[in-house]
Amino acid sequence: MKNWSRAVRTPLGLTGFGLLALTLFTAVFAPLLWGHQATSFDTDNMLAGASAQHWFGTDNLGRDIFFRVLVATRLSIALAVSATAISVAVGIVLGSAPMLLGRWLGRPIIGLVNTVVAFPGLLLVLFFAVVFGVGAQGAVLAVGFAGAPVFARLCHTLMAGVAGRDFVAAARVSGVGSGRILIRHVLPNIAEPLMVNATIGAGGVLLSFAGLSFLGLGVQSPAYDWGRMMQDGLTGIYVHPLAALAPGAAVIIAGLAFNLSGEAVARSLGVQIDVPWRAAVTPRRRRAPAAGARTGPDTDTDLVLDVRDLRVAFPHGDAEISPVRGVTFQVHRGEAVGIVGESGSGKSLTALAVADLLEFPARVDAERLTFLGADLRDGTGHRHLLGTSLAVVFQDPMTSFNPAHRVGAQLAEAARAHQRATRAQAWQRAVDRLRAVRIPDPRRRARQYPFEFSGGMRQRAMIGMGLMGTPKLIVADEPTTALDVTVQRQVLDMLQEVRAADGVAVILISHDVSVIAEVCDRVLVMYAGRVVEDLPAGELADGARHPYTRALVAAVPDMRSDIDAPLATIPGQPVDPAHVPAGCAYAARCPLADDRCRAQDPPLRTAADRSRVACWHAGEPLPILSDLAALEVDA
């Protein structure tokens, strides 16, 4: 019931329950208060229009339409609620058949229910109207039985969900009968969703009923509900439109009351909050370059990518958070640069920003962001350049292909879009590229859909997609994380091969230090949205100077690791981008941290060998592991 009271407090719930209360109030009190006005004949004012005396005019016997609409609320609601009750009751009986009668009897019943559900409700209503006959009673039964299959299916689904739970299994093991399990254990657990659906259903039933009465198959004179009134009013719509429109409006309002109330509760049962993190929308124009930015011509002809002071920000409530806070690096022709860091370190956002794939509400700022000399900050002008020269390989090959198109077509369209290839040429190249990434039988495979490919093949096909143009840079965002180890190897080899053959630069994002060490020339270590160390990959093992890099390297198990000892981990939690501490972001987890680290953020300083590190204690010896454990105990 908590959900119901919470639902009332939402705007939707407030409207819904407000209307519902008004409707029910009218249903209860209108016949008592205005029953007389609704049936008394005003023979001087037959079929009169709206007046001060009769707000909505009168019908052909001079009865006041406004009051008749109000008084009809009771019958309309009562009939709808009774029919809904029948639907739910019959639905529960049918839906619990597999549980009570066993599979052999239950399954055909559910099969029948599923077949009947495919027919629209109104057809079923008409069918049962034939069986039960014309009139209010027949109509209640007809509408009630017609609604039963929907509830039967719902009950069956809900019950199947509950039946697998532990307490039901426990009750079954301890010998409790099916009937008792149903009443004591299952029904209470499905009551809430059932009530929500019944509330929404009652709105639909109300409309069905109005429809049936409108057709003349429901309520008969002298009784009247809204549908009946509409039917009576329609014939005189030229003379007196309100007679048909007023009950129509009542039907809509009452229907909405049930719908919105149910809807509001349904929403509060399963709240979804939209987090714009892994966001992807159309690109937004970036800010003008900051004053004093160096935008001189490139003298370095081998430079593929030049990034200076890259920042990525997201709106967070009223403020903004910056998961990437000033990243600077360059990538040269044929070079493989790895970016490592824990989840949330900003490495993937950096990659997406570089590939110009971050969208609203993400905001990308940089002092400089050039790819092959083109300034990527100035919006969408570089579509063809990026489309042919920059390839992206994503983390999960299972979800990165469009399930609705053939693999070959997904490769070919890149050539069609950027290289003006004909359909046949593009297809030929797609087959050729699939062959290049060693997809067996590429001609046949190109005609297949992604779901017919294995994970490793898809990831190779994804690389093949990047090779449709003449890439100068491949951005690979955790390309092997979703794959098993032997397949990882194939994909990494493939990247190496492409790089060696065409001098393509690679940015490889990974949280796996060993992958980076193996594939890359240079490594950027990121922590809390910053580069904390930049060093040659060969020096990772014993030349790392930042305590974080050394902790990452130490956390990689190898053949010499003591398999009985617990795996080495980095103590503490990564930094929450919404609460970046003053000073060095790593200080809270660092065994070398002192007061200076906690107060002042160390700048990224370039050493003589062009490696970079941001640490006040770079290269200082670390306390050995046992001391580290002691340190943790102290804290």
Place this chain on the structure above:
Amino acid sequence: MSATPAAAAEPGRATAWWQNRWVRFAARRLLRLLVSLWVLVTAAFFMVHLVPGDPVRAALGPLAAADVVAARRHALGLDDRLLVQYWHFLRDLCTGQLGDSIGTQLPVGQIIGQRLPATAELALLAFAVAMAIAIPLGAAIAALTRHGRARRTELAFAGSSVVLGAVPDFVLGVLLVFVFAVQLHWLPVAGRDAPSSYVLPVLALAIGPAAILSRIVRVEMLAVLDTDYLRTARAKRLSGLRIHLVHALPNAVTATLTLSGLLLGSLVAGTVLVENVFAWPGLGSSIVGSITNKDFPLVQGTVLVYGIGVLLINTVVDVALAVLDPRSTIGVD
């Protein structure tokens, strides 16, 4: 959906025709159609027998002479054992005989043949209009209002679609008649002759489903726009139009199609009410009369026609779904 069908995993091996995805899909779908058809036909047969009391007496009224009732019972074959009657019913159905209407004495097949085109026309036009409104509208709203942009557009859309979706078609029909026929005199009140007479009935039927469908299209589109494969499409730097129309829309519409099938089914049923609002000379305006007059052969025939129509629609939708999203051809029933 990580399943890799055995046939696809082993390149080069010939697969038997019965292992073909499409063949299996067609067989399964056909079986389901046949089962549904049998349920429908059986239900139509038993409908008359479920009526409390004697259907012939009910049809002819309490004043009819006993021998007239007996003769009619005999003529309708109601004296035979139930299974024999069922057998005859199935046999007649297979030869296209639906019996004669009690009211007009005309063959039921002939009455239906005269009225079916008007109803089919109305339902299909309304469905086409509903889809033509819902898909572009829902997709456009999704693309425009992602991640909280254009809040006001989103609110206006959400509000109006909830209200329009909740208005029953016959109430909407009455409202449309009032505004466009009574007040503005732009369009005829009722009947089916000039093209202008189609506008109001079609709109009355289409607007509700269009409102509901466009909400679904929007939600589906939003989900699709956030998928990894859309990011891949963007990484290929395709044009925005191609990303939305070729990559996003088919995937958004597949999920929508299943529901639109249900909607088209209920739209067929909705014609009953709308035809009565607009005096449209279709099946809907005749079935009401035949229910009140207990003209059981005609009711039976009409129910069968509606039911078969709905079944065919569901089948077509499933096939369309299979073509758009080949993954839906795998799986268990």
